[in-house]
Amino acid sequence: MPKTPDTAIIQIARNTSGARIVLDHVTKSYANQPVAAVEDFSMTAEPGELIMFVGPSGCGKTTTMKMINRIIEPTSGSISIDGRDVLSLNPHELRRHIGYVIQQIGLFPHMTIAENIAVVPKLLGWSKNAIGDRIDELLTTVELNPRDFAHRYPKQLSGGQQQRVGVARALAADPPVMLMDEPFGATDPITREKLQAEFLRLQDSLGKTIIFVTHDFDEAVRLGDRIAVLSDRSQIEQFDTPANILASPANDYVASFIGHGAAIKRLTLIPVTDAVLGPVSESSGGPITVCDTDTLRDALDSLVLTGLAALTVVDEARRPIGSISVDRISAVLGADVATPTVQASRP
Amino acid sequence: MTGQATGDMAVSYSRQPSVRGRFFTAKRFVTPVLVVLVLGILLLWLSSLQLDSIERRTLNIDYIINRTREHLGLTIVASALVAVLAIPLGIALSRTRSKVVRGIVLGVANVGQATPAVGVIILLAIVWQTGYTTALMALVIYSFLPVLRNTLIGLQQVDESVRESARGMGMTPNQVLLHVELPLAVPVILAGLRTSLVFCVGVATIATFINAGGLGDMIVNGLKLQRYPVLITGAVLVACIALLIDWVAGIAEDLLRPRGT
Known part of the structure; x- marks a missing residue:
């Protein structure tokens, strides 16, 4: 060799x-x-x-x-x-x-x-x-x-x-x-x-x-x-x-x-910050919050778990920066669907 | 632990306790103790007998040492030849894709082992010559198969994923063989060699029929002349040699087995 x-x-x-x-x-x-x-x-x-x-x-x-x-x-x-x-x-x-x-x-x-x-x-x-x-x-x-x-x-x-x-x-x-x-x-x-x-x-x-x-x-x-x-x-x-x-x-x-x-599955790919967050006042507060580094799936998980209409989103220092609700999560998916995508054609 | 040397070896092996286990166990010493015991009893029994002149001619230390040396010589040279011939052939066979070639070679080796050794040795003597070389050749033919087959199997049993990753990392076929396949096949090849050695010790007793010496001389003479002390001494010595060789080969197997397996 x-x-x-x-x-x-x-x-x-x-x-x-x-x-x-x-x-x-x-x-x-x-x-x-x-x-x-x-x-x-x-x-x-x-x-x-x-x-x-x-x-x-x-x-x-x-x-x-x-x-x-x-x-x-x-x-x-x-x-x-x-x-x-x-x-x-x-x-x-x-x-x-x-x-x-x-x-x-x-x-x-x-x-x-x-x-x-x-x-x-x-x-x-x-x-x-x-x-x-x-x-x-x-x-x-x-x-x-x-x-x-x-x-x-x-x-x-x-x-x-x-x-x-x-x-x-x-x-x-x-x-x-x-x-x-x-x-x-x-x-x-x-x-x-x-x-x-x-x-x-x-x-x-x-x-x-x-x-x-x-x-x-x-x-x-x-x-x-x-x-x-x-x-x-x-x-x-x-x-x-x-x-x-x-x-x-x-x-x-x-x-x-x-x-x-x-x-x-799509929600696991999208960070919470991609959603249009509502005002902090929309959330009824409580011990469970969503971190801004989480995905939308984590946010949904917490929403389902607490049964609340909206949850507070906090930043890394745990300061509230907004709120998230199911409606707002759906809105992100809707916007995503509307984007045209490149598709491979079947032979 | 026994003495400094064994202590050192035990230390060098205790580094991988969970993989190799203990090297010196009580079981290891069963064979040599048994052999010493049997030889001791034989010696005691012989010294209690009144030996006649015929018996004295064979039951003396020089004669026994010479016959044992011939016997060991035949066994070891034959096994060495088998190792030198059968291992490379086994490697070559494992490289061929042709099932026909593999079948033919294994078939021939099978015939060598299946034919009664007495038949092979006497036929060889008739068509060729009597003496050491012929006996050696008969032994090689007879004990060829275990080493050949184990080399082949040892190489084939290497995990396909191990072989593939070796190839995928850029080893050439020769490097895969040398650094991966052969080291992993060593235990199986050595087991074949061990079988061959023990075969040889036993079969070398019939070398006497074609005037090639060995402990078979004592057995056959003892039988023909109805001198049972001679016959028994020869037989016990052959058995002890077989046991000891098997024991040494077992130790070699453990020493040469690749670590981690």
């Missing part, structure tokens, strides 16, 4: 905070199957964007994702990262610059947590000191104390801790692109929610371009900058922001995928 990666890979690697990924008419078909697994898939992910692929099992979303780091080779079409054709690069060197997290995590059981994280930096020939510093930094980032965890083996960690290590390992060489295949799918709901929140905070500071595959629409709404709703053969039914998809699903398929309670 030659040790010198070609310049295209170096250029991809140098850009650590998000790269543009373009998939152009990508198709994957298998010789023994009459129908293609992925057919004519085109999409552009902007730098720093978190794109969710949502769809039922077997719709080809994972296959589509795995073609980006060439775990699966496309049959036709082209894929580029920052304008460089992925298919012309050495696949092994390419993958060292694309973070990869899978549902089963796949930590190496015979290596310590530190050794697991060190794999890619070692492949890239980093110095021992640089690797050691990076391990400490990453474990701290994913909220695992390096002193406690660096020398443990994967078996000695809980599922949630293992998945954090999985994310840290994928981030090891600071790749511009991350591919995540249902990374939180195997964890319990409480752990999952915690991991999602941590992950969002992490992404805010890192700004990687991330392709995130899930079958959980709520997760897609919670995390994604944009969501691609996929059907069979990885056909894009709609590709838009969570708010727009919830407000106006492109077709029945997307609507059925959203399921019931689309309005409630």
Whole structure:
């Protein structure tokens, strides 16, 4: 194996905070199957964007994702990262610059947590000191104390801790692109929610371009900058922001995928401050208030819980800044629906 | 704890208590104690007998040491050959996608083991020659399968997700094999090698039929000349060697098993 990666890979690697990924008419078909697994898939992910692929099992979303780091080779079409054709690069060197997290995590059981994280930096020939510093930094980032965890083996960690290590390992060489295949799918709901929140905070500071595959629409709404709703053969039914998809699903398929309670789900995306707040005097007071950093869903939750017509909205210093009522929440949704949205057309 | 050396080893393993468990347990010492006990009883019994001249010719320390050395030599060289040949073949076999090739190779190895060892060794002697090399070859043929099969299985049982993440992180196929698959297959491969070693100790007794020495000499002579002390000494020694080799291999398995698994 030659040790010198070609310049295209170096250029991809140098850009650590998000790269543009373009998939152009990508198709994957298998010789023994009459129908293609992925057919004519085109999409552009902007730098720093978190794109969710949502769809039922077997719709080809994972296959589509795995073609980006060439775990699966496309049959036709082209894929580029920052304008460089992925298919012309050495696949092994390419993958060292694309973070990869899978549902089963796949930590190496015979290596310590530190050794697991060190794999890619070692492949890239980093110095021992640089690797050691990076391990400490990453474990701290994913909220695992390096002193406690660096020398443990994967078996000695809980599922949630293992998945954090999985994310840290994928981030090891600071790749511009991350591919995540249902990374939180195997964890319990409480752990999952915690991991999602941590992950969002992490992404805010890192700004990687991330392709995130899930079958959980709520997760897609919670995390994604944009969501691609996929059907069979990885056909894009709609590709838009969570708010727009919830407000106006492109077709029945997307609507059925959203399921019931689309309005409630939309409320989770809208901060209280987006509503036109009423005067403080409208609220009848009481111990329960809504913070201005909450979402409209939190506000609705409190309204239902108290049974009051309106609640006081307070700022971080707990000074009242206005009031919120069910009518005012509905008004926000109405305004949102009226906004025209970009919709993908059915083929 | 017993003595400084074992104390040090125990310390080096106690770092991962929840994963590895204790290395030196009472169970570990059952085999050597048993062997010492059996050999002691044998010695006591032999010294209580009046040995005739035929018995004295074999039941003396030089003769026994020579036969034991031949026996161990055959066993260890055969097992080493098996390891050198069967492990690479197993790796190669695990890399091929062709089920036909895999089936054929495993089938041939199966025939080697299924054919009675006495038959193999005597047929080889008839078509080729008598002596050490032939006995060695028969032993290799006979104990090839466990190592081959365990290498194949050991590599196949590595978790698919572990393999995929290794690939996804940019390891080349050789790096995946060397850094991930082989280390994780070590326990299974060693178990195969252990089986082979024990097979060899037993089967090496028939090397005597083609004049290749070993403790089989004592057993066969004892039988033919109806000198039961000779026969029993030979048989007990073979059994003790098998037990001890199995014991040593068991320790090696525990020492070489990758940590964390």
